[in-house]
Structure formats: C-alpha cells, structure tokens
Amino acid sequence: MKLANKYWKYAFVLPMVVLYLIFFMYPLVQGIIVSFTSWDGLSSVKHFIGLKNYMNLFSDNDFVKSISFTLELTIVLIVIEIVVGLVIAVLLERKIKFNSFFRTAYFFPAVLSGMTVSLIFSQIFQYGIPEVGNGLNIAALKLNPLSNHTGAFIAIAFVMLWQGVALPILLFLAGLMSVPKDIIEAASVDGATSKQIFFKIKLPFLLPTLSIVFILALKAGLLAFDQIVALTYGSVDTQSIGLLLYNDAVSSFRFGYANSMGTLLFIVIIILSLIQIKVSSRYEVRQ
Structure with a gap:
C-alpha cells in the first residue's frame, strides 16, 4: 500500500508530461530536423541539404532587415517594460486611495487578445489621430503614423508596451511585497533614506523577478507577430523575424528555410536568457 502511494504523484504529473512531449518537444525536434531540408510543407519527401538554409540566411537581405527591426523593437521593450513596470509597481506598493482599482486597471490589458488590441489601435492610428490633427490644425498629427517607418515603429512599440507592461507591474509588485519588512524597518531605524532602502535592499531582492521580466520582454520582442500583422503587415x-518566417512558410512554401529561422531564433533566446540569469544570479539576495 505504501509503495502504491509512493507512485501516485507520478500519476498526477504524467498527463502534463505527455502533453508537453506531444505539443512542445515533438514539434520542436521536428522543426529542427526540417530546418536541414528543402521541404515545401506539402510533399512527402524531405530532401536533406545540411546547413545550406542557415548559410543562406545571412545573405538574405529581407532576413537582415528583419533582424535589425526586431532587435531594435526588443531592446525598446526590454528597457521600457523594466523601467516603467518597476516605477509603477513602486507607486502601487504605497497605501494610496483607490489602490486596488489602480492595480486592477494596470493589469487589465494583459487579459486582452494582442490581435484585438492591435486592430483597435490600428483604427485609432489610421482615422482617429489624423482627425484630431485636422481638428486642432496640428501638422504632426494630420498624417497616419503607420505610413512611415519611424511612426510605425513608435506605434508598434507603444501598442506592445501598453499591453506588455501589465504583467511586469504585477510581478514587480509581488516582488516588492515579498521583501522582509523587518529588514526595511531596521534600515529605517539606522537612518537609511527611501532611496537607499530601494537600491540597497529592495532592488537586490527583485533581481530574480527582473530576470523573469527580461526573458518575457525578450521573448515578446523577438517573437513579435500579432501586433505587426494588425498594424502594418510588415510594410514601411x-x-x-516572426512575420518573415510566416511569409516564407505559408506564402512561399519554404518550410525548411522558415524552420531554420525559427531554430536560430530559439537558440538566440536560450543563450541571451542564460546569460542574463547568470549575471543577475551574482547579485541577487539569497534568502
């Protein structure tokens, strides 16, 4: 009987493990294998071509441009999500009037569909902002911001940040609330200022949370797709990289080539995430 009870825990875990293997690990391995072929996604035969897809990537002008755009967008998302998320979390930690309402309001965008939010903002950018510009006779607002590269980049980043900063706020707020109160009280008694308490005590405790936010923002930037499809579909x-991958696979039937992009992107995310975790682990507080 004791032996049977010992293995019950594996029975509860087994369904999740099976689903993970079927819907994540199997497609992942298949995608890596396909990246070494010239498969068109339709034929039953996959011709092995080795590293040719990977070698062609860096001579592909569209791929180089997509890398540049994606990296710029990713850096903006990482920096602003961390800074804005942390600032708002610090403000929400304080006991102010309507605190619960503000916490709910800031998290609300996280529960919305990325495509739905982007389609709404697309209408605002295309029709709302030009109408406001014409009404107020402001030249800078008369044009659709999605009609040029700079305006489109700002618009895409804004939409992704409006929705993406919600979860970092929640994570940072949870991290701030988990900081031991006795340490903060002892520091206050010793004459530490609010600034010193934040940078010397709270921030080191937040480093694990910061690592999570960094990885989430990194993933959101490198895999950006919904917002770009809804707002510009890659124009200007x-x-x-995500949109280029989709176009190569679905529109051009170059599944092998598209999978090589996906595999390379997967490796980059893993490497950057491991580096960030390794660096932050040196400075985080051990409880």
Whole structure:
C-alpha cells in the first residue's frame, strides 16, 4: 500500500508530461530536423541539404532587415517594460486611495487578445489621430503614423508596451511585497533614506523577478507577430523575424528555410536568457 502511494504523484504529473512531449518537444525536434531540408510543407519527401538554409540566411537581405527591426523593437521593450513596470509597481506598493482599482486597471490589458488590441489601435492610428490633427490644425498629427517607418515603429512599440507592461507591474509588485519588512524597518531605524532602502535592499531582492521580466520582454520582442500583422503587415520596413518566417512558410512554401529561422531564433533566446540569469544570479539576495 505504501509503495502504491509512493507512485501516485507520478500519476498526477504524467498527463502534463505527455502533453508537453506531444505539443512542445515533438514539434520542436521536428522543426529542427526540417530546418536541414528543402521541404515545401506539402510533399512527402524531405530532401536533406545540411546547413545550406542557415548559410543562406545571412545573405538574405529581407532576413537582415528583419533582424535589425526586431532587435531594435526588443531592446525598446526590454528597457521600457523594466523601467516603467518597476516605477509603477513602486507607486502601487504605497497605501494610496483607490489602490486596488489602480492595480486592477494596470493589469487589465494583459487579459486582452494582442490581435484585438492591435486592430483597435490600428483604427485609432489610421482615422482617429489624423482627425484630431485636422481638428486642432496640428501638422504632426494630420498624417497616419503607420505610413512611415519611424511612426510605425513608435506605434508598434507603444501598442506592445501598453499591453506588455501589465504583467511586469504585477510581478514587480509581488516582488516588492515579498521583501522582509523587518529588514526595511531596521534600515529605517539606522537612518537609511527611501532611496537607499530601494537600491540597497529592495532592488537586490527583485533581481530574480527582473530576470523573469527580461526573458518575457525578450521573448515578446523577438517573437513579435500579432501586433505587426494588425498594424502594418510588415510594410514601411517593419517586418519582424516572426512575420518573415510566416511569409516564407505559408506564402512561399519554404518550410525548411522558415524552420531554420525559427531554430536560430530559439537558440538566440536560450543563450541571451542564460546569460542574463547568470549575471543577475551574482547579485541577487539569497534568502
């Protein structure tokens, strides 16, 4: 009986493991294998071509442009999500009037569909902003911001940040609330200022949370797709790696080539995430 009880825990875990293997690991391995072929996604035969797809990537002008755009977008998302998320979380930690309402309001965008939000903002950018510009006679607002590269980049980043900063706020707020109160009180008694308490005590405790936010923002930037499809569909030099991958696979039937992009992107995300975790682990507080 004791032996049977010992293995019950594996029975509860087994369904999740099976689903993970079927819907994540199997497609992942298949995608890596396909990246070494010239498969068109339709034929039953996959011709092995080795590293040719990977070698062709860096001579592909569209791929180079998509890398540049995606990296710029990713850097903006990482920096602003961390800074804005942390600032708002610090403000929400304080006991102010309607605190619960503000916490709910800031998290609300996270529960919305990325495509839905992007389609709404697309209408605002195309029709709302030009109408406001014409009504107020402001030249800078009369044009649709999605009609040029700079405006489109700002618009895409704004939409992704409006929705993407919600979860970092929640994570940072949870991290701030988990900081031991006795340490903060002891520091206050010793004459530490609010600034010193934040940078010397709270921030080191937040480093694990910061690592999570960094990885989430990194993933969101490198895999950006929904917002770009809804707002520009890659026009005015706003084609991300995700959109280029989709076009190559679905529109051009170059599944092998598209999978080589996906595999390379997967490796980059893993490497950057491991580096960031390794660096932050040196400075985080051990409880």
